[in-house]
Amino acid sequence: MSKNRFDLDPERLATTDEHGNRVYIYPEDVKGKWKDRRTKVYWALIFFYLVLPWIYINEKPALMLNIAKREFSFFGQTLYGVEPILIFLIFISGLFFIAFMTSVFGRVWCGWGCPQTVFIQSIFLKIEALIEGKARARLALEQAPWSITKVLKRVTKWILFTLVSLHIAHTFVGYFVGPRELFLMTTQAPTEHYGVFIAVMILSTIFLLDFGWFREQFCIIACPYGRIQSVMMDENSKVVAYDYNRGEPRKGVSNEKQGDCVTCYQCVKVCPTGIDIRRGTQMECIACTQCIDACDSIMKRLKKPTGLIRYTNEIELKNEAKKKNIRPYFYITISFIFVAAFIYYLNASTKPQLIFLRGIGAPFLASESTITNKFTLKIKHQGSEHYPVTIELSNPQLRESIGIQTSENPIMLNKAEKKIFIFFKFNSNILKSGTIAVKLNLKDTRTGNIVSTKEVTLVGPMD
Structure with a gap:
């Protein structure tokens, strides 16, 4: 075995010795x-x-x-x-985007981002x-x-x-x-x-x-x-690789006609994880390109072409024809789908959401002339803008038949969640089989625009 400390043992990591103790890496600086x-x-x-x-x-x-x-x-x-779904969507989108970058450019994230x-x-x-x-x-x-x-x-x-x-x-x-x-x-x-x-x-x-x-x-x-x-990754993925076709047989390894590799170990000396890139793609490689600059500097001194170590892929090194690879398209499509879903939910979240909770106890109160339904209305407002709103029936024909009273009117939308009490008063003759579904509009009092709509079911005695 070579006495050069950069001639690494193939049976163990470069960062461990024969006893399993850590070997600290001191990578040399490089320019390029x-x-x-x-x-x-x-x-x-x-x-x-x-x-x-x-x-x-x-x-x-x-x-x-x-x-x-x-x-x-x-x-x-x-x-x-x-909503947790927003965090989930952007997180999954990021994962698939990194998967896309990896399938195309290998571990570019590790070395660059x-x-x-x-x-x-x-x-x-x-x-x-x-x-x-x-x-x-x-x-x-x-x-x-x-x-x-x-x-x-x-x-x-x-x-x-x-x-x-x-x-x-x-x-x-x-x-x-x-x-x-x-x-x-x-x-x-x-x-x-x-x-x-x-x-x-x-x-x-x-x-x-x-x-x-x-x-x-x-x-x-x-x-x-x-x-x-x-x-x-697959054979189409771009990785930092050593061109063995041009570099082998390297100096000091064979008596045959030598390739361009002169066994200077510069690629090992500058590697932050201590690997020898000439042994092929390895799990420890983070694609930082330090070895490319180191090797290119030696090639320039020897007046040989640069690129003995470069960004390439297995197909190029084997001189094979390019193959269709749908994997990157799959990854980037899934990533865009999740981004689109994130944007959709982000826009939807800025609109006030109405949640009607029926009052505790009897579902309605009946008197001689009217029926009353009591609700607790929760308005979830996730937008940053604060403004007053009112609640009204979307059907103009029902506005004379159904009266609406709220504990706050107009309702000032602040951040997070607003809770108010709302009462509906109406005559039983508008009910069908004891119920009627009505749509309610939440209207911005400043502009008159409808910012949210919700359907609620009113109940009363059966005929």
Whole structure:
């Protein structure tokens, strides 16, 4: 076996030794066009994550899901008493969209959009390199005995890690309580907001340990996406792959005419999960493209064509004809269906919903001349606009026969749920077999527009 530590054992993970102990990965930095592209995407995502909660539209955050108050703000649209189906629809839509991206581009989410990769590559590794030096210096520091210098560097690094983790956690919680409210909470004693304080501390600890210590182990061991990716990928999927047709036989492996691979191990040295991409598509690969830039830099030095490691697929590597693949179309169609359902329910939720609950006891009260039906009316109003409404019968011919009295008139629609008492008084001669179904309109008194309609059954004595 090669004595080169980058010549990995095929029988175990690169992050474990022969005794099963963890081997810490110190990936070397790399420069190249793919690194530049990813850096731009990473910082755009970080900017979006940090700034979005502070963008207010109609006095509400652009995106907020306040679970305690059951309040959902979505780019100017605010819903109260949020229905779980809305969260379900957008969540399932997101899953199918990621499945679509995976079927077409492999684990592009892992390498380009996952918060695990984004924060580690853009912030935590940068801090580590600033304090402890480049990859080889960090490895040497890890292997060195404890000293004052080592303690100072480690303490400084973890203090900065903690500050960054606290900021990430506070921003995350801001999506659920609102950033302005959260800022006010931070100026008060933790005992006044126990729930939020504990949530921030737990999240900060998780982010600190994950981004600062656990790192690639999460991708390899804990993340379920890494396990199920093979179900969504096939030979048509674009992946970061080594062109074995051009690279083999590699230098030092065979005495035959050598391919373009010179066994420099640069692709291994820069890999954040420590794999050798030349062994084919592997579960640990997160498609971060570090190996592409590393290999291209070597090819340029050797004056050979770049692309020995590149975005490709199995069909292209095998020089086979392209095959029809309906899987991505299926995934994206399902995703759009759920998005359409989300938009439909979102629009429907802004309209007031009427719920009539018949009064406790006798279903009606009868006197000599009139019959009275009593209801409790619940008006669920999830929109952000407050306005007065009145209730009237939709059939003008019945308005003279049926009188309506409410405990509040006009009714002011506020957020969440409104509850009022409503009485219907009518003569028994309008009943058929002791009942009559009537439609009621909820009318905006400002404009006269009908904002909601509901049918209710009135009852009386049988003929």
